[in-house]
Amino acid sequence: MTPDEGPASAGPSRVHVPIHLRWGDLDALGHVNNTSMLKLLEEARLRAFWFSDGEGEPLPTAVFDMDVLDSGGDRATLIARQEIEYLRPVPYSQRPLDVRMWIGAMGGSSADICFEVYSPVGDAEPTLYARATAVVVLVDTASGRPIRWSETERSAWAPYVGAPIEYRRRPGRS
Numbered sequence: 001m002t003p004d005e006g007p008a009s010a011g012p013s014r015v016h017v018p019i020h021l022r023w024g025d026l027d028a029l030g031h032v033n034n035t036s037m038l039k040l041l042e043e044a045r046l047r048a049f050w051f052s053d054g055e056g057e058p059l060p061t062a063v064f065d066m067d068v069l070d071s072g073g074d075r076a077t078l079i080a081r082q083e084i085e086y087l088r089p090v091p092y093s094q095r096p097l098d099v100r101m102w103i104g105a106m107g108g109s110s111a112d113i114c115f116e117v118y119s120p121v122g123d124a125e126p127t128l129y130a131r132a133t134a135v136v137v138l139v140d141t142a143s144g145r146p147i148r149w150s151e152t153e154r155s156a157w158a159p160y161v162g163a164p165i166e167y168r169r170r171p172g173r174s
Contacts, residue, residue, distance in 0.1 A: 017044040018096035031089035044099040063153045081135040095120035104164030109146035
């Protein structure tokens with residue numbers, strides 16, 4: 001898991017998170033099921049923004065402690081919205097997918113986390129399988145109300161803020 005620049009012509013630095021597939025992620029057609037994709041993106045998001053459990057170096061975007069999961073904590077992140085555009089079926093591979101992430105918009109208490117899901121690193125021609133956005137909201141666990149991102153979080157994420165994903169739309173749809 002390393003930070004890396006995105007395409008030369010486009011925007012912010014990207015965080016690359018390798019995500020392994022499980023056989024159970026496949027559907028009857030032999031490719032990753034659409035509901036499994038949400039789980040894969042969740043795993044990438046947790047690895048990018050949460051400190052590790054002591055194994056390896058955390059990514060520079062890691063700002064949340066794992067103790068929130070154990071003790072409930074004062075703050076939590078909730079998903080307010082998700083959108084995925086599937087571009088190609090994802091076949092099974094024992095090598096991890098390359099999930100590239102950045103922040104598409106940063107609000108007071110929310111952030112649009114952008115994802116591009118690519119074939120494993122090392123493929124001669126990287127294949128873009130899907131693009132997605134998850135709107136994450138920071139909330140106070142006692143009140144359930146949104147709270148502002150800290151300066152520490154904003155500083156850690158600043159190099160990864162860039163243009164949001166522009167999804168293809170069918171004619172006549174907004």
